[in-house]
Amino acid sequence: MAYDLSFAQDVYKNSEMGHWIKMCKQCGVCAGSCPFGPHWEYSPRQLFQLVRAGKKEEVLKSHSMWMCTSCYNCIVRCPRSLPITHIVHGLARYASVKGYADPNQITNRFATQIFWPNIVGTGRVGEAMLTMRLYFADGLGAGIKRGLEMKDSALGMLMTKRLNPIPLRGKIKGYAGFAAMIAKAQELEAKREAGA
Amino acid sequence: MKEYTFFPGCSSEKNASAANMEHSVQAMCKILGIQLNEIDDWNCCSASIGYAGGGQLPRLSMSARNFALAQQQRGMTDLVATCAACWLAMREAAERIEHEPEVRADVNVALKEANLSYEGGIKTRHLVEVLIEDFGWDALRAKVKKPLTGLKVAGYVGCQTNRPFGIAGESFENPLYLDKMIEATGATAVPYPKKVACCGGALMFTEVEKSCALVRDLLQCAVDNGAEVIVTPCPVCQLNVEVYQGKINQLFGTNFNIPVVYYSQLFVLSWGGSWEDAALNQQVVPAEVLRRFA
Structure with a gap:
């Protein structure tokens, strides 16, 4: 079987910070430094080697990249100072954009379908709406169940004025300009990600 | 000013x-x-x-x-x-x-x-850098009116205040500024080997049980080292470590009930500010152990 290098080349060029994958020396310090290490199907080290070996489906369909807590331990410990956290974020984004990432993977769904629309919808995070949308993402029953499980915490947050009882929030004053900026940035980003 | x-x-x-x-x-x-x-x-x-x-x-x-x-x-x-x-x-x-x-x-x-x-x-x-660089430790200590003498505090630095940039002059594996801040209020910084471990961050929203397992270990480490309160500079750490204690107790059969406050709250209290100035009325796990200094 011949190696298909087109996937690796595309990742190097079009996945954020992807070109650094070439520099990985396979030591595994990233894997051993990750707080969610045991939960990754493939550790960062393994993901990088799979990219280099052209294993497109194995990499992009893996849930591994969605296990990153953004603790940045791997970055500061990498003996080659590779921006591992950013490479992994880039691969997660790449898998999502290219349509390989499991749309039901909970962090993928939360980040792309709930969190991002939440912040660009008004210009700022609406924490109460964010939590509600996440809890009710699997329907009413599941939402009520999870809401009840967390009711003491939610009540505590409400009582201490750290949760808005009204989940709707207003837009920032310069929202029109903000939205136009995001739209333009997304347009340029789509071109870049398509390898244009 | x-x-x-x-x-x-x-x-x-x-x-x-x-x-x-x-x-x-x-x-x-x-x-x-x-x-x-x-x-x-x-x-x-x-x-x-x-x-x-x-x-x-x-x-x-x-x-x-x-x-x-x-x-x-x-x-x-x-x-x-x-x-x-x-x-x-x-x-x-x-x-x-x-x-x-x-x-x-x-x-x-x-x-x-x-x-x-x-x-x-x-x-x-x-x-934190402004406090250290533009004011300095002596100036921070000089403000103390009610030293938090005898209070045992675990300084939880967390991840994103520490990596990948970190507070200027501090190491990634064992930053010392938070312990120094605790000591600057007159309190005692207990050894806290988990000071730069992860609380799960934003994944507490989605990977609840995995993140709660991390926080359980953070809490246990604080308790084992005799801390009465955990202090942190990070709002994600503060939220995850404080508000999920009930959930963690359910999940793991533990019995945690330890307050988690910000460094700014300790400073305000020790500098003679009121309970409300320090926003200690806004804790989900009540910080009653600090009441004797208010």
Whole structure:
């Protein structure tokens, strides 16, 4: 079987910070430094080697990249100072954009379908709406169940004025300009990600 | 009075999860003689998880808009953040705008849609750095009116205040500034080997049980080392470690009930501020152990 290098080349060029994958020396310090290490199907080290070996489906369909807590331990410990956290974020984004990432993977769904629309919808995070949308993402029953499980915490947050009882929030004053900026940035980003 | 441009971030808004941090930070700054000039009409920094939905340019543009507004409103005055994730996102954006001409050009194409531009140059700092560098340990100690003598505190630095940038002059594996802050209030910093371990961050939303397991270990380590209270500079750490204790007790059959406060709350209390000035009335796990100093 011949190696298909087109996937690796595309990742190097079009996945954020992807070109650094070439520099990985396979030591595994990233894997051993990750707080969610045991939960990754493939550790960062393994993901990088799979990219280099052209294993497109194995990499992009893996849930591994969605296990990153953004603790940045791997970055500061990498003996080659590779921006591992950013490479992994880039691969997660790449898998999502290219349509390989499991749309039901909970962090993928939360980040792309709930969190991002939440912040660009008004210009700022609406924490109460964010939590509600996440809890009710699997329907009413599941939402009520999870809401009840967390009711003491939610009540505590409400009582201490750290949760808005009204989940709707207003837009920032310069929202029109903000939205136009995001739209333009997304347009340029789509071109870049398509390898244009 | 020293003035700085200020980016509070979404969690520091009224009725948001770190409203207690914001309230105590303002009280702390008032005592110290710091005026924080909030950027008018700032937007979200895109946070830890914004990369997936936003990708590179939309994510970086969000910080760029805040820089552009800061420059318009306050010139090149240092920009100060209190939230670890905001500070990190802004530091990253600033670095990339300054060092990557292509990013800078693209960001400005996007900013133009909002009639803004930004070429770099504003220094983004964490409030902790302002305290240490612009005021210094002696000045912080000199403010103490009610030393927190005998209080045993675990200093939980967390991740994003520490990596990948970190507070200037500190190490990644064993930063010491938080322990020094605890000692500067007259309290005792207990050994805390988990000081730079992860609380799960934004994944507490989605990978609840895995993140709760991390926080369980953080709590156990604090208790094992005799801490009566945990102190942190990070609003994500504070939220995860404080508010999920009930859930953790359910999941693991533990019995944790330990208050988690911000460094700013300890300073305000020890500097003679009231319980309300320190926003200690806004704790989900009541910090009654601090009451004797109020």
